[in-house]
Amino acid sequence: MGGLNPPPVLVATRSAHKLREIRGLLADLPVRLLGPADLGLPERKEEEDLEPFDTFARNALSKAKYFHRRSGLPVLADDSGLCVDALGGGPGVRTRRFAPPELVARWGRDEANNRWLLEQLESVAEERRRAHYRCAVALTDDLRHEVVEGIVRGRIARRPDGSGGFGYDPLFVPEGHDRTYAELPAEVKTATSHRAKAVRRARGWIEREVLRIRGGER
Template sequence: MSIATTTGAKGGAAARQIVLATRSAGKLRELGPLLATHGWDAITLDALGVVESADEEGLEQYDRFEENALAKARYFATLTGRLVLADDSGLAVEALGGRPGVHSKRWSGSALQGAALDAFNNAYLQERLREAEAAGRSSRAAAYECAAACAWPEGAVVAHGRTTGQVLSAPRGTGGFGYDPYFWSEELQATFAEVTRDAKAAVSHRGRAVRAVLAELSSFFPLPVDPTPRRG
């Protein structure tokens, strides 16, 4: 298939276009700039006029991040006829036997959305950790896991990313989303909510998964050559 392109921000090589298969405002804030640094122009579902449907809720029905990410990417690739990027991610906590894992978003059972859901999930996580500690499982070691998948009508690729840290007992920082205010990164020595978007992307599970899947994708859709004549 051919990939639509747009003129680069500085009039240089055209950016390849890719659809982001997410309704999450937090993911959109992170993925757009990350893709731009790799020569991709991100397009949202809303920009394409893709109305949210009940079918989307049933896409993440699998027990592995890779399967869920591929299911979302293939669904929207078929729907739009375009190249699509999707991801599935979650927090795996040692004392909780790897939970919430792939069920991170709806683990608490709440039907809330956005920031309200994040707050409810974090409160639920802290309750479960206190129960675990009372049962003799005091470790707060955790890992963020992510699978990123790209799909188009003729094919698909998938890659995995991971980062480790600890779950704090109190939030720190005002950035990020989801469990970020409680997730203390070993590499950054700060929570994901305390650092800049670029600093988080450099070590995060999602940043690593997306960079890996884009690297695989480059063999199928190479970056267009800059047509601008060079002086000197």
């Protein structure tokens, strides 16, 4: 079924980490998962404004539709973030842009976000450091779209540990573990992460709506 020329699906992310993770999760499907760079799509300033909504689902669908217009291909896009109980569910959809710009300029985005999160939770007791990662994956082609979600629950550690992963992984301890995602083997995150759960739920759409292209249907 895979053939010599599997149909392409554009993964709407500029993050090499995300693209690699999603490719690994869908490696057994007979599709070509391409990033924008693989298609020669230059990054445009307007891409900074693709996530204006207050839910991960609407932001993911906004990205999916934008990159479908630019590429003409079926698109998989995600929006994900960290929701901390003690912050009223924040940073939520502001996860990537959580830290003040001056801290990002000083330390880089990931370290600035982690430092800022620890500062916000400095006096928060252990039982109130509960959090979850949430991921919405949107899929769209010419006529159809679908949004699925995945969640992994855990807590925020008091200091960063580990050198694996990215984003808030050095601070996030998933339920059932006593180490952060950045400390745990990569296969643990692959099996349990919010993105892994959402992407697995997207498999049915890919199989139904993308692989049927081989039969000339849309």
